[in-house]
Amino acid sequence: MKKEDFYYELPEELIAQHPLKNREKSRLMVLDRETGETKDRHFEDILEYLNPGDCMVLNDTRVIPARLFGSREGKKESIEFLLLKRIEDDKWETLVRPGKKARPGHKIVFGEGKLQGEILSIEEDGTRIIDFSYKGIFEEILDELGEMPLPPYIQEKLEDKERYQTVYSKNKGSAAAPTAGLHFTKELLGEIKNRGVNIVYITLHVGLGTFRPVKVENIEEHHMHEEYFEVSKEAANIINRTKENSGKVVAVGTTSTRTLESIANDDGKVIEGKGWTNIFIYPGYRFKVVDSLITNFHLPESTLIMLVSALAGRENTLNAYNRAVEKKYRFFSFGDAMLIK
Template identity: 55%
Template sequence: MKTNDFDYNLPEELIAQTPLEVRSNSKLLVVNKNNIDLKHDTFNNIIDYLNEGDVLVLNNTKVIPARLYGVKEDTKANIEILLLNQFSTNAWEALVKPARRVKLGTSISFGNGLLKVVCTEVLDEGIRHFDLIYDGDLEEILDQLGEMPLPPYIHQKLDNQSRYQTVYSKITGSAASPTAGLHFTKELLNNIREKGIIIQYVTLHVGLGTFRPVKVDDVKKHKMHSEFYMMDEKTANILNGAKEEGRNIVAVGTTSVRTLETVMNKYNEFREASGFTDIFIYPGYEFKAVDTLITNFHLPKSTLLMLVSAFSSKEIIMNAYHEAIKQKYRFFSFGDSMIIKNQ
């Protein structure tokens, strides 16, 4: 299986640069996971494709303003870091530019010393480990000094930073938003509950994998970076009940999928669990947890597109993407959505 098998041509004007004024007004492409039948709708009507008793699983991670601009304390050279994974209270993994300037022991200052970081380990591909030094609350300091880490294909400044958060974001720690959830409003979620659909939350902090393209020709040789996940006991019990009774588990976004499949693969059931996952899902993978997937449109040759193709088939998903391009859907983080299910 070749990475180029998951390539497609996307006109640049279809890359959404800003969110819609109303989150749920995005287009919705309804995909039959078993054939090429398609239907066009709007996300406001997502409830029509969910059944009473379904469990809708959302990733409640909260994006931190993780992009920081500082200076080396010795040379005053400008350094940019992007915080990715938190190992302990003050120990973080980060992506650095320019990486060549940051060596073991390098000290970088942000906000005239409001925050300092010291490099404790040098890794490949611009990755460094840092100890963070500060007084007070780190989240407040990052809110003051940091920027939302918008993907590189978004060139316009985001005026309202909250639009890169889901309305249910809660657990701080992500370097990118779980963007399939950006379409939900609080009103829509209330309507979904009123229909008898059960809403539950898992956590996966989106990290380095979001920013790394697949660089190998053979898909199977790609190495995923690990990301922290968490599922609580209540959610596990509800999901196990749904499985036992044959009710659908509907995952919102590839991050929810990876969390659910990680736990099911590890325990052969849902359990209270947390840890780091580097699960890589591509065609040939047998899904054990998820019945229906709500997702955005993903970059060519990306691991996300491979996961979505695995959930249906490469042929069906590529057909859906070509139709979305033909109908001028908006793509990527602030773009439109699709639901993939048994019809």
């Protein structure tokens, strides 16, 4: 299967540059994966597609201000670091631009010396391992010096940083938001719970695996970057009971989907645990847990549209995306939503 099989034309003006004032007022395209039919709704209508006894699974990760700007000692320059994941203690895996200015042994200064780092190594995929040193608490320094790592296709400044967090974000560690969850308000979550739907929280810290482009023509040769996840015993039990009682497991976002499909055994039973996953889901994959998916509209030829295509079918997905373009839906992180049922 080729990368170009997942391409669609997207006018630049449909890339959402800012979030809507009211989270739940975004549009919602409902895609029936059996028939390929679509309906145009609003996100608050999601209630109509959830039934008592269903289970909705959300990723409660919280985005950290993971973008840092520094310079080599004694140099006037700007080097951008994106923190991807903590290896251990103060050692982090990072994306660096320009990479030629961050070689092993280079000392980097951030915030006039409040934070310093040494480049330890360059990994096979081009990421850098940096060892930070500082006085005080790292998270507090990061809050002071770091910036919210908005995707490169968003050119406008975000006035309220909380709009790039879900209202249920809790566990710090992501380099990007699980954007399907940005549509929910606390009030809407309350209505869903009152409907008799079980709401379960799991954690996957979003890293490079989510937004790294597919560079190989044959998608089966693409390797996903590892991301850390946690699933509690309570969450696993609720999900398993839902399946046993013939309820639907509705994953909110591709990150929740990847976590559930990583942790489940071959019989579809979810096992509590924590660890790292590099699961790559594309057409031909047999889903073990997820019955339905709430997601955003994703970049052409991305691993995310490939995952959606695995659940809904490639032809259904691309037809739905082309209809979304015709109907001028808003795309990507701050854009509209899709429900695959």
